[in-house]
Amino acid sequence: MKRAFTILGITIGVLTALGVAAVAGLYFWAVRDLPGFTRIADYRPALTTTVLARDGSVIGYFYRENRFLISLDEMPKTLPQAFLAAEDAEFYEHEGVNPVAIFRAFLINLRSGTHRQGGSTITQQVIKRLLLTPERTYERKIKEAILAYRLERYLSKDEILTIYLNQTFLGSNAYGVEAAARTYFGKRAKDLTVAECAVIAGLPKAPSQDNPYHNPEAAITRQHYVLRRLRELNWITEAQYDEAMRQPLVFKSMSDGMGRQGAWYLEEVRRQLIDLFSEENAKQLGMDLPVYGEEAVYQMGFTVQTAMEPSAQRAADAALREGLEAFTRRQGWPGPVEKIPAAKLKERLEKSSFAPAMLANGERIRGIVTLYEDKGATVSLGKYTGFIDKAHLAWARKSIRGKQKFLEPGDVVWVSALGPDPKTPFKPEEAAPDKLIPLTLESVPEVQGALVSIEPENGDVVAMVGGYNFRESQFNRATQAHRQPGSSFKSIVYSAALDNGFTPASVLLDAPVVQFLESGDVWRPNNYEKNFKGPLLLRTALALSRNLCTIRVVQQMGVQKVIERAKDLELEPHFPEVLSVSLGAVAVTPLNMTQAYTAFANGGMVSKARFILSVKNFWGEPVYETQPDLRDAITPQNAYLMSYLLKEAVNAGTATKAKVLGRPVAGKTGTSNDWKDAWFIGFTPHLVTGLYVGYDQPRTMGRSGSGSSLALPIFVEYAKTALNAYPPDDFDVPDGITFANVDPSSGHLVSGGGLRLPFYTGTEPGSSTSEEAISGVNTRGEDLLKQMF
Template sequence: MNMATPLLKFTIWLFLSIGAGATMAISGVYLYLAPSLPDAETLKDVDLQTPLRVYTADGLLITEYGEKRRTPITYQEIPPQFIDALLASEDDGFFEHSGIDFKGLARAVFDLVTTGRKKSGGSTITMQVAKNYYLSSEKTFTRKFTEILLALKIEQALSKEEILELYVNKIYLGKRAYGIEAAAQVYYGKSIQELNLAELAMIAGLPQAPSAANPIRSPERAISRRNYVLARMYNLGKISEADFQTNIRKPTTARYHGATSEISAPYVAEMIRQEMVRRYGNKAYTSGYSVYTTINASRQLAANKALQTGLLKYDRDHGYRGPQDNLEQISLSVRSNPVVEEWLAKADPSKDTDWPATLAQWDETLFELGDYGMIEPAVVMSVQPEGGWVYSPGDVRWLPFSGMEWAAPYLSVNSIGSPPESALDVLSVGDLIWLQPSREGLSLAQIPEAEGALVSMNPVNGGIESLVGGFSNSDNQFNRATQAERQPGSSFKPFIYSAALDNGFTTASLINDAPVVFKDASLEGTWRPENYSGKFYGPTRLREALYRSQNLVSIRILKQMGPPAAVRYIKEFGFNPAKMNKDLSLALGASSVTPLDVATGYSVFANGGYKISPFVMQKILSDTGEVLYEANPFIAATPPQTEQDESEESLVISEDTKTDKQAISGDVSDTNPADFTEEQEPVRYAPRIMSPENNYLTVSMMRDVIRRGTGRKALALGRNDLAGKTGTTNDQKDAWFAGFSSDLVATVWIGFDQPSTLGRWASGGTTALPVWIDYMRDAVADSPERPLELPEGIVTVRIDPESGLLASPGQSDAIFEYFKAGTAPTEYARAKSILPYQDEDTNSGTGSVIPEQLF
């Protein structure tokens, strides 16, 4: 007993010394680290890196940009079952401890001392919040001590709910997803509130190894981790045995989902991205900006559908070019086993496929192809004469032969081969093909080689309401609506005719439509222009010449007024004069313009003669909802009389100062958006560049293009307020239709990226106009018609249709025509007896006769 007393004393003093030493060490560490610890209160105001989001005018998400996909949510929005899963996986004592799990830390230290390796960090969720928000990922004792001290401070400053909210919004969960809401969108394409128990457990298991063990990269590891989380939930009494048994048997349905999008407008999104980077640099991707565009969601949907439908039809009419590729099937084989190899030598590979492995390989290929809108990729699994079974991700479907009867082989742009007699003539097992679903069933399709663009805008303020820059942004990011500079052909003629009216011509001016030869050095020698139809019509009134699209009349008009005068007039419509031909080819639309240029110019016709600038960026909001920028475009309207002054010319935008960014923001200055305030900007009235009389006469002639000319197919829309013009360039390399209703301008272009013929049957009226009609049918379905108002300076006169002179008294074929006051003919035509006037248009349309009564 006497011997035990000294030993006991020694032991007690030893532990006291160790405790005192540990206390002194901890105190020293605390005193050393405490001054550098951040204030935990700052977590209440932390700014999470959130991506740039782009919206339509009506608030639908177009896309988001940023290295980190994140959508912060509140604690109340976290599903309770997810909280159970997360705590079961990461920190089941979270609501009980003070930020430190001392048992876990002791276990980690014991593992380190006994094995020399770190098996677990003993980190609580609070400690992970401290690390994620304040510390680096370096594995040092100093950082660990700092993490512990910070966790204690955080627990004192914030509630458990606030800490958990910070954690679920910050944690990295693989595939660029930061936070649980972003992870739900990335892996399942749904909100976290929409996930089932197995999916919630899958996400709750990701923090341990988000890059290596996510369900896309390593589905087997992810399922194993998910089942561990479910087992922990069951052991902790959070779920029943039935729930546990049901959910551990569920396969993973996770696959990569791109940025959440409620409306497809990728070309618009890219325009916004470029402008935001120009304004804010790389902060554009991380500061949580929200950009609202001028895009109208329903009109954008209509534009997507119309352009893709038109391009697919053109492509189908020119034959099938064959499958995009042929993917191999993985055979059932174990090469290390000689018996199996001998058996495989006698087997039929087409019937002995390792389908799970094959489909997994096909899935990977199909997912990488991207979004192509109306068509989707698939792989042929088997073929019969009546059709074929095809595989698209997660689905096996029947493609009937009726859906591929069109697939005669493509031979050239002007010819196709014999139609197929069965599906065996078209498909082979393993073919990577494209499908087009419709209400009629499934059809074979292919990615068109021809491209196109469609852009529509509000003519009153220039807001772009829909824009499609090509068949698919996944295939090619080149924005043909704003970047493709092509010849507009006859769609440019309304500008020539308007210039003519401004230079002494009238709608009844008689121009000879006859063969002509020009010898001009600027035209590279001898030039013999012809009409599209190859016919000549002799003396023709200006109105007839426009709706018949007679080239020779346009050339003679331009020759009489002179190209320089025409360029001076036309540049005010928004065209760059440096890119406009200064010779007679200007009359045939041989200059280089973009579809947006044409739509901008046509807006002047549609709005009554005012010059507006296109824009697509309506406003920019900060992550807190503060308005950083709001567009203040020019408005096509006459200012109130009291506001007019002698400085009105200051509103004119010169071509020298106009830049591409105007199409984005509608701005004419280089003002930083941070300088804008929410104060109401003064209304900016657009300058008038056409007289009301000129505008009325030009638009009335353009309406005749649809009533009786090359745009007659648009009569199918059953509206009386449509006007426009077709355009076809030499050798059918470009097909255009540009036109407008009372409140919407739209331009369509079809062609190849590398200019080549679309084929002998292609033209503006047959290739581009149907796309315009399909778009306008949906886009203006709910828009009321507005009559063309007759200005005070216009008079109506009965004239002789052949001479353009005043009609003789009692003349049976006389027609009514409009003139600017003081320009109507004063001479009478010779008295005659003639049959009623017949329209001789041969370019397009149904051939029906519409009386030329203009009111």
Template structure:
């Protein structure tokens, strides 16, 4: 203590370093070594030989080595940490995207599968399918109605993990990405069947990331709401197959002409492959590509055990082919007419319906064949490109309707919509008005030049025959007589007569109306002629017999509806007698069907733009029109040549197997002589034609014709030589 405190006083701090220490006295070193830092010497300090615990200073290289190892550990730790953070933010971002796009959809509790647009199945009178109409093109089918290999074809090629995934297939997506990168194999796409269904049901066709997210969301909802088989059934009834066909039923009918339940394995494979690219793979447009794709489907089905190897081998050996359209698709003209008038009978419906028509498939095919064959053989030579055929029963039930040469090329229905000048086929309405004023088939009028305010109508033959009966004037289609009759009864009376029989197109009440200058449709004309065939009752042409719901409930049943009596029995008898003469000695004689009592009229419009033939038996009324859509003149196509040939070809088939019967009241006026012709004019056209036909003894026929008659025997009608003689003698024409 002697050296400590003196006198009990406080000793002041002294920072002097004793001599001999580092820096010497007064020299203070405040620098810190690595060991002086916090933790710097932990585990590193050693005891010296003098026991004082002072550690010798390390070389710089040994001090830095642990720092590099620590930094390496920090790098890998940071990488893992950063990855976790980025992954977490990625999950949050994806969740946000999903939440955002889910918010653009209707609330889940309000989400429902949209109702499928109703299908209209249009059947022929025998129950066979003519066409499907509506947005889908076919009815809904249950999966249990289908052969097992049909739905399996779609699973095999479109979504082989369908029964194991939850609506979105990560494995399938990865496979699709790999195939797209390597460009190997046939891509099955990344979308599952459930996703495709979601797209078809709820979304637009656009391709975007946004839509794919919504598609996945909706797929998950569908998988939660429906069973796998229910999803597959919905898919099969909604997927698009091209050509306006939605669903397997529509596609099977469209491409193979049969219901989906009847398709073969090869056809099922073709349908399964078609949905990838309906336009490119449609079998009726690109059969080789469709068959190649079907082979890939069959291979996938065999690989997955969906089809037996033997069955696949057979299907590959006999690949599917599309069915040829019956009549080149002419039934579509009938279907179009059905859709035009359906609203009149069934304004509203929200489920599938079945419409049974009056159309006979045999007659429909015969009518189209007759028209198409004639145009194919003679269309170029006569410069005529189009035509229409309408055939109906005398009560107005349409049995065949052809609206054009080829529906695939032109959907314009010339039978129901095209308004053309009927020419001389309009003359029966003129004669009807005249008969109703008291004239008869044997009334005589002059075939002589006539002028009406500077208009000078001429006959087809450009010559005149003098006094002729109405029967002969109509049979030979003499224009001057028709115009005279029109002036005699008045154009308004002619208009009224035509309208009473069912002509609804506007008619111009003028002098030229008698020659058919006002435009009408083939359907109108045939419907009006039906009154002559049925005894005088006006008809309303109809094509729909009944309409039923999918369950079979009758929604509409046609009742007997007509326009009532539009002419007396006596008047109808006289009209049938006059129009029968056109088949015997007039412009329609080349169209005669042996054994049948027929009547009708030919017609040719100005400059040969339109050619008509409308004729009937007691059981069928048929009209044929030929012309060009742009109104270009034909090369002298008249009602008596090409249209008459088509009419005869069709009616020969249509009347086959029926028992011939007489037209209403025709016998009463058929064999009368020319009562109004003076007896001194026994060689007038009336007397001569009557003698040639064996219908009157008022005049003797020329010696050559008389010899022919004796050779044939009585009651057999004129020979072809006699008819040729008549044509030369009278210039039969229009």
């Protein structure tokens, strides 16, 4: 018997030793290639970069993974509790691995014949998400358990839970609880109710299957499970449970910034940020980043403060959009986008999809006409039906000629939705399949445009629009389109002229000009109106934008003086030494041209356009800051004379439509040859705004496509809102300026009446300097006239 016990003991000992050896072998086999877990402590997830307007409102976001890092203190107490209740109720008791939960999951899986229950703790899930692959193998589970055990000795429980709540994927491109709160409930995580916390906490198990937008029933079923677990664990009271079960859930996403209205501005900021954080530039600025360029912008969670003024940006977007639409309507209705054959109409109607939100914010969509009668047109919009009253068809019917049919079933047309009155927009949430949606017939503009608005004191770009629809074309006409500025370039010519012997009272001859070119061709420029006015004061020639007067000025002082002034004002293109330069024949960008005009508004200093004011890292620490970049370009006296003369263009010249603004405004229209480009650049002491309109592939817009008839009205509509932010100041008169009354025909000094004009002190009529200058200018003009006749 004793021998038997001895043998049994030896056997048990051997087996125990073998078991220990096997476990040890398994352990060493599993840890032979374990990844280092200590980098989890330096947790740096990909974070969302937030771009802010000047007032702190959000313009938009940049991200690969939509994630906002927050601490446990920034969450309602119920939010982490809900995740623990759903995923790992014993989190604060176990040491990274929960054997009881694993055994319980094993039994459940054994009974069901599936692998639905994993028994993983939150610590193990952190390890899996950050260090291991998602494959389901025993080797990975062993590694996961070992690393979880180690991690629990390296980080606190709260630190691990914080990482989990910020890292986990919760569907709809939302990573972490803050992004989920914004995505599903349109609020910050700190404002979530118990019911809402339970919805988000129910998502990790199956974020796509239980997505509230795709499968609200599944999301609510999962929410009820989480609420029951919270009650069973006594982490919420019976009253809280009942209230949460009764709370109606409204799923809505937080606005993704300004959307369409800030799209081009946001894209320009993105482009500049990528350049700023390029490895070469960042290192020159002393920045040591884990990633550079685009990856830095999309992962580092910066907060970017910009110069955008939201009210100005919204006004700019609306003014340009409405101006392009109005021009398109004046051109006539082009007809339906498509005509669906009768045999295919039923099939197309069945396949068409539509959601009322597609018509929000004045958006246009395609609808299919199903009935046209005298009172209007019925339009199919998927499961919804719209109706265009005859009053909203009138503009298009006028453009239909002869026996051509206007509308018929199967016509695909552009439409937009109407609100109950002109001041109340369409509300998508009020639409219903059994209720007609009021529509208006639209014609989507092919013509494009750009608007850029700069504060001259600091260069801040308060608004920028780069085209009609960013979703259809991301080409930014404000910064990327090089177009001939036409007569808006004359301001550069006359600025140079004032420093080269001319005064506002110089007499210029408005008569034909003929130039024989080296090629043998003959250049015969003309005025816009195809007529001649004879002798004009320089003030009048600029106000009326007379081409031939401008050419004579350049002939007398030389093209090189104009080019030098263009470079002084930091215009970027190469300017050839040809007379056509004076009429705006060299292409520039709207941003560059508008920036040049800041010198006239800002006492002679060009204000470099500034979009980004500052960048902070995720912890709110400054990373990059900008200061206004102001550069001397012309004298304060030259700037004042130009602002005064360009006010005359508004008071009595080609820009009189701007008088409706009721404050001191200066500006210059511009139209390139054959009405291919329309410009207006208007300014006050506090705001300089450039407006351009034209086709991307240049072609004529017709006589209604001039700077005064197309670009200027858009500026006026924008300025009605944008200028409200600034006082109605006039331009300050610097030292060295003298006013004098002159005869409007001869430019001679008069004792009373006439035109009151500013001059460089010492060049006003009656001074020796002035008489010599005017005599020289007029003599050269007379000589040219004799040569021509």
